[in-house]
Amino acid sequence: MSEDPTAAPLRTAVIVGSTRETRAGDTIGRWFAALAADRDDHVIDLLDLAEWEFPARRTDTPDSAVTAFTRRLARADGFVVVTPEYNRSFPAPLKQAIDYGFDEWRAKPVAFVSYGYRWAGRYAVEQLRPVFTELHAVTLRDGLHLDLLDGPPDAPGDGSADDRRRVAHQVLDHLSWWGLTLREGRAARPYAG
Template sequence: MDNDNRYRLVILVGSVREGRFGPVVARWVAEQAGAHGAFEVEVVDLAAYEIPLTLPAQSPKYAGETYPRPSGMAGLTAALASADAFVVVTPEYNHSYPASLKAAVDWHFDQWTAKPVAFVSYGGAAGGRHAVLHLENVLTELHAVTVRDGLAFPNYFTAWQDGRPLDPGAEGYAKTVLDQLAWWTRTLRTGREAVPYPS
């Protein structure tokens, strides 16, 4: 696939916690996605944006592009809107995902609609899988399509070295996820271009 036909993939770093590991994981995922060849990759780090926990009374579902987001969120909104697909990189905090990620999701609506989302998680024994289960429910509510396969890194603090997972199969698992994501990206973008998604 040549550069003109690549899909725009946003890799979202979901944690803003001090000392977080998310940027390390996101860099590796971006490397895998770049090598895959189907995607033009942008890493979007939530720590770079103003994302208040207090939202306006009206939902973005009904306000659309007139939704009153803080100016410090403009770059995030633009990145989400222009994406054809997403990979969400999330840790697991107390058996769920970070408040920063929920706030970023809740400030938006149409930006997720009829687009595919894959997950890469990390944590303790569960590898962030509880966080992903919760995110699948949330993003399905926003009419996104979650990809079945994902990557989970249990006990990441001993499972990574020099910015890379020690598991020799990790790159193969990543390719499987990216293959599925590319299929869904192609299918959903073709559908959106052919017929407006029913609201």
């Protein structure tokens, strides 16, 4: 008898896409990962790109860091990409990391937590959607978009911290549904991409 693919929690990789010294991404990524880890339906693997030593140039033979990174992508059932908006797009190190994988992204859901000023990272997300579509990943319609002018995501105050947590849980609910549905589909039949 085969194991029920919907029984186990979703293996969710939270990818922090900024590597700048002065970044908000590590705080936001860790906050979101901790929130998700408190749930029973997700097992979190935090991948902060600032902690990875990727090669400066792409080679035909992946080095040990690239191999370790893509193995962790392959283990994931779904992804949360935490991205800033830099010049109306997303950071180059994030694109490099995305491009290290190919099959690892296929038929898996990708949710977005974006941040920035004024537009709260929405331009970065819109740039990322076609990248993940090309990789045969499924991007979630709704995400969590944080305006840095509002302070840290867990800042007490006017109730906006409660709103951010509520939206974060909605994103995780949607990711769980898509992740389990796609995991069940991949178990039932190989992806035809």
